[in-house]
Amino acid sequence: MMGRMAAEKTRTMTPPTVRRPAARDAGKSGGPATRAWPKRLLVLGIVLSALNLRPAITSLGALLEEVRDGLGMSGSVAGLLTSVPPLCFAVFGVMAPRLARRFGAGAVVCAGMAAIATGLLVRPHAGGTAGFLAASALALMGIAVSNVLMPVIVKHWFPDRVGSMTGLYSMALALGTSLAAAVTVPLTDALGGSWRSGLSLWASLAVAAILPWLPFVRRRAEDSGRQERATENRGEGPVEGRAATSRIAGRRTEAAREDSPAGHRTPAAPAREEPPRPRVTRSRTAWALAAFFGLQATAAYITMGWMAQIFRDAGVPAGTAGLLLAVTMVMGVPLAFVIPRLATRLPHQGPIVLALGVCGLAGYAGLYLAPADGAWAWAVLLGVSNCAFPLALTMVGMRARTGPGVAQLSAFAQSTGYLISIPGPLLVGVLYQHSGGWGLPIALMSALMIPQMVFGFLAGRDRTVEDEADR
Numbered sequence: 001m002m003g004r005m006a007a008e009k010t011r012t013m014t015p016p017t018v019r020r021p022a023a024r025d026a027g028k029s030g031g032p033a034t035r036a037w038p039k040r041l042l043v044l045g046i047v048l049s050a051l052n053l054r055p056a057i058t059s060l061g062a063l064l065e066e067v068r069d070g071l072g073m074s075g076s077v078a079g080l081l082t083s084v085p086p087l088c089f090a091v092f093g094v095m096a097p098r099l100a101r102r103f104g105a106g107a108v109v110c111a112g113m114a115a116i117a118t119g120l121l122v123r124p125h126a127g128g129t130a131g132f133l134a135a136s137a138l139a140l141m142g143i144a145v146s147n148v149l150m151p152v153i154v155k156h157w158f159p160d161r162v163g164s165m166t167g168l169y170s171m172a173l174a175l176g177t178s179l180a181a182a183v184t185v186p187l188t189d190a191l192g193g194s195w196r197s198g199l200s201l202w203a204s205l206a207v208a209a210i211l212p213w214l215p216f217v218r219r220r221a222e223d224s225g226r227q228e229r230a231t232e233n234r235g236e237g238p239v240e241g242r243a244a245t246s247r248i249a250g251r252r253t254e255a256a257r258e259d260s261p262a263g264h265r266t267p268a269a270p271a272r273e274e275p276p277r278p279r280v281t282r283s284r285t286a287w288a289l290a291a292f293f294g295l296q297a298t299a300a301y302i303t304m305g306w307m308a309q310i311f312r313d314a315g316v317p318a319g320t321a322g323l324l325l326a327v328t329m330v331m332g333v334p335l336a337f338v339i340p341r342l343a344t345r346l347p348h349q350g351p352i353v354l355a356l357g358v359c360g361l362a363g364y365a366g367l368y369l370a371p372a373d374g375a376w377a378w379a380v381l382l383g384v385s386n387c388a389f390p391l392a393l394t395m396v397g398m399r400a401r402t403g404p405g406v407a408q409l410s411a412f413a414q415s416t417g418y419l420i421s422i423p424g425p426l427l428v429g430v431l432y433q434h435s436g437g438w439g440l441p442i443a444l445m446s447a448l449m450i451p452q453m454v455f456g457f458l459a460g461r462d463r464t465v466e467d468e469a470d471r
C-alpha cells in the first residue's frame with residue numbers, strides 16, 4: 001500500500017514526457033537534416049554573389065576609353081568615375097548592419113544583387129554622364145551592402161571555417177573580377193563593337209545571383225509571421241506577450257524549485273541576452289584595420305580603373321591590355337584561397353602584409369621603368385599585391401570575438417576604409433591629365449604603399465576590438 005502511494009505521488013509530481021516525432025525534433029533543434037540544405041544553398045549564394053562584386057568596375061576599366069569618348073568625359077571626370085565605387089561603398093556600407101538586423105542578412109544581400117542587376121542593365125542606356133553615374137551608384141549600392149555582410153554571414157553560419165569560407169568567396173570575387181576584365185572587350189567586339197552592349201551583359205550574372213537568396217528571404221518572413229500569429233492567438237500585444245511569457249517561465253521555475261528535494265534546489269536558468277555591440281571606435285586595431293583596408297582599396301581601384309590605360313598608352317593593344325588586367329585580377333583566385341587559410345594559422349598577420357607590399361612596390365617600379373617590355377611580370381606582381389583585400393576581410397573576422405562585433409567592425413573598417421580610398425583614383429586622373437604622362441601617378445601609387453604596409457602590420461597583431469573597447 002505504501003509503495004503504491006509513493007509511486008502515485010511520484011507520477012503526480014513528475015511531468016509527463018512528451019515525445020515528438022523525429023523529423024519535428026530535427027527541425028526544432030536545427031539538426032543535420034534541416035540545416036544541410038540551407039548551408040549548401042548558402043554556399044552557392046555566397047559564391048554567385050562574390051562573382052558579382054567587381055564586374056561593374058573592371059568591365060568599365062576595360063572599356064574606359066570607349067566610354068569616355070562616347071560620353072565626352074575629360075580625364076578628371078573619368079577619375080571621378082573611378083572614385084565613385086569607394087564613395088558608394090563608404091556611404092551605403094555603413095547602413096548594412098542596421099538593414100540586416102531589421103530584414104535579415106539574406107534578404108539584404110538578395111536586394112543587393114537585384115540592385116546590381118538593375119544598375120548594370122540601365123547605366124549604358126541612361127544617356128549622358130549624370131545618368132551613367134546614377135545607375136552606376138545603384139549597382140555599387142548593392143555591392144556595398146553585400147561587401148559588408150559577407151564576413152557577417154560567414155561568421156554566423158560557418159564559425160569554425162572562417163578562413164576557408166573567406167578564401168572561397170574571395171576566390172570567387174577574384175574570378176569575377178578577372179573574368180570581367182578579360183572577356184569584356186572580346187564580347188563587345190562580338191556584339192558589334194558597342195560599349196553599351198559590352199557593359200550591360202553583366203547584368204545577367206547578377207540576376208542569377210538573386211535566386212539562391214530567395215528561400216532565406218521567405219524563411220525570414222515566415223518566421224516573423226509565425227511569431228505574430230502566436231502573439232495574436234494569445235490575445236496579447238508584443239510587449240504584453242513577452243511579459244506573459246516571462247511570468248509563465250518564472251512560475252515554472254519556481255514550481256521546479258519547490259518540487260526539488262531539499263538540498264538539491266534547481267538553479268534558475270540564466271536569461272539569454274544578445275551580446276553587446278562593441279564601440280569599435282575606441283579600438284586602435286579597428287582604426288589600423290580601417291586604414292589598411294582603405295589604402296589597399298585605393299591601390300585596387302587605381303589598378304582596376306587605370307592599369308589597362310597605362311598599358312594602352314605604352315603601346316599595348318586594347319585586347320592585350322584587357323588580358324593584362326585580367327592576369328592581375330586572376331592572381332587573386334588561388335591566392336585568395338591560400339592567404340586567408342594561412343592567416344588564420346598565424347598569431348600575427350604582419351609578415352603577410354609586408355610580403356604583399358613588397359610585390360606592389362616592385363610592380364609599380366616596373367610600370368615606371370618598362371611598362372610594355374615587362375608588362376606580364378608587372379601584372380603578376382600587382383595581382384599578388386592586390387591580395388591584401390582577402391587578407392583584410394580575414395582579419396575582420398579574426399579581430400572580433402562575437403557576431404555583433406564582426407558586424408560592427410566590418411561596417412566600420414569598410415566604410416571608413418572606402419572613405420579613405422576616394423581621393424586616390426581621382427588624384428591619379430588629375431595628375432595624368434595635367435602632367436601628360438604616368439610618372440607622377442605611379443609615384444603616388446608607390447608612396448601610398450608604405451603606409452599600407454605600416455597599418456596592415458599594426459592591424460595584424462593578435463588582439464580583439466572587444467578587449468580594446470572595454471579598456
